[in-house]
Amino acid sequence: MDEMDKTPKQIVAELDKYVIGQDAAKKSIAVALRNRYRRMQVPAAMRDEITPKNVLMIGPTGVGKTEIARRLAKIVNAPFVKVEATKFTEVGYVGRDVESMVRDLVEVAYKMEQDAAFTRVRDKATQRADEDLVRVLVPAKPSADQQKQAQERFTAMMRDLQRGKMPDFSQALQQEAEEDHLSPEVQAERQRVRQQLQNGELEQQDVTIQVTDPGQSVGNNDMLGQMGIDLSAMQSMLPQRRVTRTMPVAEAREVFIREESAQLVNDADLAEAAIKRAENTGIVFIDEIDKITATVQRNSGEVSREGVQRDILPIVEGSQVKTKYGMVSTDHMLFIASGAFHESKPSDLIAELQGRFPIRVELDDLGVDDFVKILTEPQNALVKQYMALIATDNVKVTFTIEAIQRIAQIAYDVNHDTDNIGARRLHTILERLLEDLLYEGPDMGVGVVTITEAYVDEKIGKIAKNQDLSRYIL
């Protein structure tokens, strides 16, 4: 597991690049992650006894709870899903059952394994794809026949693929042999095109190829998934529909690379690896957990919130879930729950569930200084985003430090005069502030615009001072 061995300090340092402040939360989570890595190092007999300590993040809206979780998954390169607790319904009711979070996680893990495997075979698949391109660009025979042959080859290929077969070398050899029967002209032409492809001379040229019809899908039915019915298996029983599409060579190569890669990797191995990965490194982030406490439930007609909590319990506690890749144990997955807990308290959760989230971290309300940093410091910070967007119109915008401070101050004031929506306020304020520039930018014919404190005051100062106005606009 490549990037699992980051130390807590390294994880925090990475998080610092994106999330301002919230040191306590970052630290707890980094430790929880490191503990999982540590667990993998202890002797097997003890390993199974060590269960992860799940984390409950508590803090007002818009202060970075979801942001931390989102960044985290990328940093540790672990399969990660984020679910909203409110989306689930109790078993027996129509809606998403809680086990779907585990199925989704395995799906993500599978994608990761697949990507990794595809990267490993990329060189080989690229070579093959180039040969596929050569054959399409210089057909062996007049096209009707060729089409039919190609179609047969594709069908055979897809069949293999669905059975998760290993690369078929005899087929490759056969294609070599086929080459022998080609007329010298075709062979020469193919050689020429092969060379051109290698030189990258044909990248923009259009080519017509057969691709799997993306529209043909049985869909991802949750009800069936719940019963462990694998829809993709059903799908593979249907004949694959191929459609003809025209696209540049560069794009067609990618299509072929995907198809060739799928042939080169073993599906069963991927499934197995995906399950392992999900079991040992999976992170499930359950957002809005405060919204499924009984106290928040107002309407007696609603599905029982406590029922959902009871359903979540065994998953967090460790149980087996059936997925289309096989049974998955949730024993060692890390669960991070999060909620604002405005109207309820963690102690309003059912007792058993509280116990499963022993690590509590509180996130702090954000101040003016935090806002200044959020606007400017993180990689792809808001201000940088807008600068990049506007730069596409050949307008260079810069912000003075005073202007940034003013924006942060206004955001803070509006949060306190109306509703406190945390850093999300910065989004609405910036949007309003730059509205005119975004509208007129392309026609202004000026190269440089500097956003000063005065500009900020002119555009949003008045609105911010008027509570009623800012309630609607900012």
Ligand SMILES: Nc1ncnc2c1ncn2[C@@H]1O[C@H](COP(=O)(O)OP(=O)(O)OP(=O)(O)O)[C@@H](O)[C@H]1O
């Ligand atoms: N501490 C922070 N550092 C950097 N950006 C932040 C921070 N807090 C919030 N943001 C920005 O604000 C937005 C909202 O934050 P986030 O989604 O993390 O809120 P939240 O705490 O999960 O709130 P909620 O309880 O409403 O779900 C994010 O898109 C992020 O850009």
Ligand SMILES: [Mg+2]
């Ligand atoms: Mg959130």
